[in-house]
Every structure is written in C-alpha cells, then in structure tokens.
Amino acid sequence: ALYNDASQLPTLKYDFIVIGAGAAGNVIATRLTENSKFSVLVIEAGISDQGVLGVEVPFLAPSNLPNSSVTWNYSTTPQAALNDRVLAYSRGRVLGGSSSINFLTYTRGSNDEYNRWATLTGDQNWSWNKLSPYYFKSSRLVPPVDGHSTAGLVIPADHGNGPIQVSLPGMPSELDGRVVSTSKASGSQFPFNEDIQSGNSVGVGIAQSTIGGGVRSSSSTAYLEPVLNRPNLDVLIDNTVTRLVQSGTTGRTPIFKQVEFAPSASATRTIVTANNEVILSAGSIGTPQILMLSGIGNPSDLTALGIKSVVNLPDVGQHLQDHPIMSNYFLVNSTNTFDDVLRDPSILNADLAQWQNNNTGLFGNAPANAVAFLRIPSNASIFTTVQDPTAGSGSAHFEMIWADGFAANVIAQPATGHYVTINTAVVSPTSTGSVRLASADPFAFPLIDPGFFSTAFDQFAMLSAVKAARAFMSADAWKGFVISRFGPVGDAESDDDIIAAARDAIITIWHPTSTARMSPKNASWGVVDSQLLVKGVSGLRIVDASVIPIIPSAHTVAPVYILAERAADIIKAAW
Numbered sequence: 001a002l003y004n005d006a007s008q009l010p011t012l013k014y015d016f017i018v019i020g021a022g023a024a025g026n027v028i029a030t031r032l033t034e035n036s037k038f039s040v041l042v043i044e045a046g047i048s049d050q051g052v053l054g055v056e057v058p059f060l061a062p063s064n065l066p067n068s069s070v071t072w073n074y075s076t077t078p079q080a081a082l083n084d085r086v087l088a089y090s091r092g093r094v095l096g097g098s099s100s101i102n103f104l105t106y107t108r109g110s111n112d113e114y115n116r117w118a119t120l121t122g123d124q125n126w127s128w129n130k131l132s133p134y135y136f137k138s139s140r141l142v143p144p145v146d147g148h149s150t151a152g153l154v155i156p157a158d159h160g161n162g163p164i165q166v167s168l169p170g171m172p173s174e175l176d177g178r179v180v181s182t183s184k185a186s187g188s189q190f191p192f193n194e195d196i197q198s199g200n201s202v203g204v205g206i207a208q209s210t211i212g213g214g215v216r217s218s219s220s221t222a223y224l225e226p227v228l229n230r231p232n233l234d235v236l237i238d239n240t241v242t243r244l245v246q247s248g249t250t251g252r253t254p255i256f257k258q259v260e261f262a263p264s265a266s267a268t269r270t271i272v273t274a275n276n277e278v279i280l281s282a283g284s285i286g287t288p289q290i291l292m293l294s295g296i297g298n299p300s301d302l303t304a305l306g307i308k309s310v311v312n313l314p315d316v317g318q319h320l321q322d323h324p325i326m327s328n329y330f331l332v333n334s335t336n337t338f339d340d341v342l343r344d345p346s347i348l349n350a351d352l353a354q355w356q357n358n359n360t361g362l363f364g365n366a367p368a369n370a371v372a373f374l375r376i377p378s379n380a381s382i383f384t385t386v387q388d389p390t391a392g393s394g395s396a397h398f399e400m401i402w403a404d405g406f407a408a409n410v411i412a413q414p415a416t417g418h419y420v421t422i423n424t425a426v427v428s429p430t431s432t433g434s435v436r437l438a439s440a441d442p443f444a445f446p447l448i449d450p451g452f453f454s455t456a457f458d459q460f461a462m463l464s465a466v467k468a469a470r471a472f473m474s475a476d477a478w479k480g481f482v483i484s485r486f487g488p489v490g491d492a493e494s495d496d497d498i499i500a501a502a503r504d505a506i507i508t509i510w511h512p513t514s515t516a517r518m519s520p521k522n523a524s525w526g527v528v529d530s531q532l533l534v535k536g537v538s539g540l541r542i543v544d545a546s547v548i549p550i551i552p553s554a555h556t557v558a559p560v561y562i563l564a565e566r567a568a569d570i571i572k573a574a575w
C-alpha cells in the first residue's frame, strides 16, 4: 500500500528496505515482492506522480525544470572550465525518481560498454551476453500512438517483453525524413543505424522514447503502480532518509540494517529495521550523500564535519561523471516547428486539449525527434596524446539530438523566427568530479561538482560534435530549409571561438553516474563489489546509477533498468 505518514505503517520491520523509488528502486521493489515470502518497504522523499501533467505529458518534460514539486533543486559548484558558471542540476523527487522527469530518450548502450563493465569488475555476469536477458526483461517496443508504419526505422527483434514501453515519435516531424536521408546519402560519415539497441550504438536514427500510447512510461507507471496492492509491499512517500543506523557488528564488520527518516528537518525521526538487507537506490547524488551521513566514506572529510567515521571508503562520492551538452541553433524556413506552440497560449492549449482527448499530437512526443551517436576518426590529432576513452568501436564519442524548435536553456527563445536545435553532447567524457557533503545536516544539499569540460579530450569532442552538426545541416536535404546558424555558438567560426562559446553554453544532460563505483572484491578502489554489496559493511547493497563503473556512451535510464533487473536476481538468489 501507499502511505505518506510513518504512523500509518503497519510495522517497522521488513525483510528488505529500499531507499528511493526511482528508476532502480522500483524495479527492485517490484521484483522482490514477486516472492510472497519477502516483505518490502520503499521510502521515497518525493510525492506521488499521479496526475502531475508535467510528468505524464512527454512533450512537457522540460516544464518540470529547473525546479518544481517533483524535483530536487540542486545546483553545481562553480564550474571552472565553464567560466565559473553554476548550473542547475535537477533530479526527480517523485515516485519514479528521475525516470518520471527525464526527457524519455531510450538508449541501451553498446555491447562494448557492458563487456567493459565485466572487465572492470572482474565478473563476466556483467557482460553484454549475460545482461541481454535483463534488457529483454525490462522493456518492450510498442507502436507509435498514431499507428504509422515504422518499418526500416526500428528492428523489433532488438526489443524485449518487459514493463517499460518504448516507441518512436507518435507524430513524425518535418525533420525525420531529412535526418534519415542525409544519413543514408552520407555513407560512412553519418551512418544510418536501423536500431541502436542492437549492440552497435554508433549511427543515426529516429529517437526511441519511453512512451506508450502517447504517455510517459516510468519505473512508477510500468513497474510499481501495477503491483502497489501486493500485501507484501509498502511504499512510504514524502519522507527523506536521513542516515543508515549501525545495528551491530558481525566479526569486525559493522552491520547497517536500520534506516532513519523524517518528513522534514524539524520533524521527529523514525527508525525502521530490515531483517535481510537495506538497498540504497537514492541515485548518484542521494546515495553517496546518505552513505557519508552514515559514516561511510573518506574518514578525514567526515570527521571535519563532525560525523563519526565508521567505514573507511574514500571512493564514496568520487568519480562523478556526466555528459556535457549544449544547443546549436539553426534558423529555418518553416512554420511547422514547435516555436509558435511555446509562444502562443492558444496553440499550446489546443495541443494540450488534443493530448488530453486521445494522447496524440505534438504533446505525445518527447522533446527529441532524432539522435546520432558518432565517433571521432581514429586518425584525429587528439589521439596522439589521449587514449580513446570509449569502450570500443560500437560506442560513440559524441551525440547529436534534434529538436524541431528552439530548445531554450542558456539563451531564451527569441520572440520571432522558427528554429531547429541540434543538442550536441560529449558521451565519452574524461572529466570527473565529486559529490561531497556541505554539512552534517541531511536536509542540506551536497556539493555537486561534475568537473565539466575540464579535459582537452572533452573540449576536442565537443568541437567535433559542433562541426559534425554543421556539416550534417549543410547536406542537400536541408537546402532551402536551413537559413543560417543562430546564436553565439552559431556565430563562432574558429576552433578556439567554438570552444570559448561552449564554455558559456554547456549545461548538464542530467546523467550523473559512478559515485559509488562497482569494482572487484579486493580492489583498492570502488564502493561496492560485483554483487553490489558495500565493501566493509554487512547488510547493505547499492542498486542505482552510482554503481556504474564508467559513464556509458548512452542515456542512462536503460542501463539502470538493466542493472536493476540483474540486481533483483542477485538479491533473490542471496536470500
């Protein structure tokens, strides 16, 4: 059942306690409660996702940002390589977590990516082949809401039969045909990839999104909601976990099977106990924060804040990685872009009414229409000094994401004109950063430093992406459609000018990972072993984006679902 007050809970003892009802947490809760012998409590800081328009309507995803009733209003520390700008760094704070507010792009990642996880963890069970059943178990392809044929644009055999619904845009845009024909005409420069979920993720294609029947499909709608009436599942929302409580020792190893939480900073705290395990699924920001608040982390950092150090694990909160992204704008000769929708409330209301009537039209689409994952040529100058950071030839260095309108972020939408945006992202960044505590107060936000754009490789990769976007939009298919480049990034000509403009234009694509990295059991680095058990602790596992060893060259929600599906089997097998 769903509760929002601890006093309503039927018990304060469960077999498993899951912290965070996000992408991963809801998979764990759903799979564990398939076994009627296991009782599970999920504790979530945020609210219910029911009836929140910005969550349900795919096109309105950006409207939740930077801050709303369903977000953590985080920001970064000043980013040195971005002219000291402080970036908004929202995360989902709602049932479904960030899967309820993300921009819905669904990308599995390449086979190389997962084979590297296996190598880095010394555990072949994390390889592509061993994880494939979990990919097929997590999602399935459904038709676009308008029912149009998607033949040649997606390969059904590359898709599974799991709860998360994935589809191509329900209302094709004027860009789609041009993107596909430019790709096909370019040969190997912008190779067409009929389905990027096939193992080779390099190439150009129509975006696949976590949308079914024109409505967002999240870990809440697809996993949790259908099983909320299971008698062995309780979900407590509106309550923030403040720390894990040590409940004893086994040998010399501390046991952490108790969880403290409260609805607000001033409210009384409650402690619940797990008979078997606590599973931390609070995401790449929340998970290291909770570990550190519980005395698990770098001893000198914790002691400096007055927190008693219990477990010496200096990698907690380290190695934060994320994909920097920025917008390249093109002024276009069209009145069909979504620009007028955002400018004119009567058009917006008509589109919303259409969606409310039958979930069709523009509002049933994610903001992105098409995506390209591309590699820097192997003979590029950067590789004389920098080793290729990708996992292999099926993984991209950078990404281009098309939107049929002005995707406003650093610059506001102009009052006139029609635009196409190509968002360019570095998807194999070598910059790393950290999540650290600002204070011992669990309600204070942590210090988040993604270290964006701080390496020569990341700068070269963004430059390559900008050049690729310009070359793509100069192809024949766009003649008479594209009028000119637009904005400070568009005006930059030399390599130095483009990199300088990027420093003012880069934001996050909201893909933080690796702040509690998985590593081999006896490795000196890492936070969890390949069974996802926290090192030096008994009773505590982590299942979320924080355990991913290196950020994948992919949007992160699909890898998190895959990881969580396997983790659920690991936990079932252990108990």
Ligand SMILES: Cc1cc2nc3c(=O)[nH]c(=O)nc-3n(C[C@H](O)[C@H](O)[C@H](O)COP(=O)(O)OP(=O)(O)OC[C@H]3O[C@@H](n4cnc5c(N)ncnc54)[C@H](O)[C@@H]3O)c2cc1C
Pocket: 019, 020, 021, 022, 023, 024, 025, 043, 044, 045, 046, 065, 090, 091, 092, 093, 094, 095, 096, 097, 098, 099, 101, 102, 103, 104, 105, 106, 107, 239, 240, 241, 242, 281, 282, 283, 284, 286, 287, 290, 509, 510, 511, 512, 543, 544, 545, 546, 555, 556, 557, 558, 560
């Ligand atoms: C704006 C945005 C756009 C994105 N776009 C895409 C996209 O298009 N495609 C894609 O693949 N990925 C995208 N992502 C990333 C993707 O959604 C995340 O990688 C994924 O959701 C991470 O899953 P997780 O389980 O690690 O964490 P989350 O899904 O973030 O879940 C963590 C949960 O833990 C809860 N929590 C945290 N701390 C506490 C606490 N102390 N007590 C109780 N509960 C707590 C949070 O409220 C949240 O519900 C986007 C993310 C954002 C924010």
